[in-house]
Amino acid sequence: MRIADYPREHGIDLSLVIPVYNETESLDALFAELKSTLGALAYTWEIVFIDDGSFDGSFEKLLQIQADCPQVGVVQFRRNFGQTAALSAGFDFAHGNIIITMDADLQNDPADIAVLLAKLDEGYDIVSGWRHARQDSWLNRKLPSKIANWLISRLTKVALHDYGCTLKAYRREVVKNLNLYGELHRFIPALANERGARVTEVKVNHRRRQFGRSKYTLSRTSRVLLDLANVKFLLEYRTRPIQFFGKLGLLSLFGGGLMFTGAVAMKLFANMDLTGNPMLLTSLILFVAGIQLISTGLIGELVTRAYYENQGKPIYTVKTVVQPNRGALDDKTAAGLLGDVEV
Ligand code: UDP
Ligand code: MG
Secondary structure (H helix, E strand, O other): OOHHHOOOOOOOOEEEEEEEOOOHHHHHHHHHHHHHHHHOOOOOEEEEEEEOOOOOOHHHHHHHHHHHOOOEEEEEOOOOOOHHHHHHHHHHHOOOOEEEEOOOOOOEOHHHHHHHHHHHHOOOOEEEEEEOOOOOOHHHHHHHHHHHHHHHHHHHOOOOOOOOOOOEEEEHHHHOOOOOOOOHHHHHHHHHHHOOOOEEEEEEOEOOOOOOOOOOOOOHHHHHHHHHHHHHHHHHHOOOHHHHHHHHHHHHHHHHHHHHHHHHHHHHHHOOOOOOOHHHHHHHHHHHHHHHHHHHHHHHHHHHHHHHHHOOOOOOOOOOOEEOOOEEOOHHHHHHHOOOOOO
16 A cells, blocks of 8 residues: 555654664754655654663753654653664554654664655565665674674575664554564564565665764674574464474484484394493483473463463454455454454
8 A cells, every 4th residue: 555545543654763872962963854854755744752761861852852843752761771672662652654763873864764665655564774885894793784684584584685774664554563572673574574564675875973872782793693593483483383392302202212223223233231332321311302392392382372362362464354345445444343453
């Protein structure tokens, strides 16, 4: 559906969601740029700033900006919860049909918003920015990011050059029901794609940081890798954990069986003492591990059921429902008809 065709429930087409952590020097310039860029678009808009526990006067600055412009909203966290939490709060508070996320430090260029929106109008659900000429240091930012993007693209099967770029545009319905934990915000395209969202990327401008410092160091790489393992598991086995643990368990039992047979055969035919044969102990360990893994899978199945059934969450997502004699409904109306079903 084209952006202009959405019903304007809150009178707003676009919500800009911007996490802010100690960025006071950038905020005036950022707002001025945004105001002129958004003003030139044919859409109605709002900006939601999330102050993620800043202690450099960012919140006071945001209040000043808000006082001058009624289209600005500010959410202040009680402490620093991190960028994922800030974006998540932004999704909760945003009213627009389209949600655009970006950094507060002026590294993303508001002029690219129009490019993202044009791509959404082609029918995509998520358009991700690709900082093709990234203005950060090579060794500790660009290289780790290249490796991470390659790995994430391979494992999640959603190939993007730049998962880490905050400048992204989303149709509201694909992010509203995502639960984000840890550092998961960068994986939204992969998580949403698993639910059927169409994802693409466009090249965007990237500028050197003028004020303040980056909030991240190289240690983020290990966090991203752990989250990748988490996302990979969630994507493939969330609704069927026994398939993951069970497979490993069966493999382990099979290996144990082979080892045990080997050890007995050596005793019978080569007269090798069973107790002195390390294969006996190995086979026992594999048996125990196999049973443990299968039990873990079964417990996982119970947890999955508790999760989906207690919360009344469906394991599917709906795009369109065609009612008898009522014609095709768009995905939002369909969601309304189906109650809580996520679209
Ligand atoms: N940020 C945040 N909470 C944090 C860390 C960062 O809200 O705990 C914000 C920060 O203010 C900026 C954006 O997230 O608007 C990206 O941070 P940064 O520019 O430091 O990351 P980089 O561009 O260096 O990857
Ligand atoms: Mg930055």
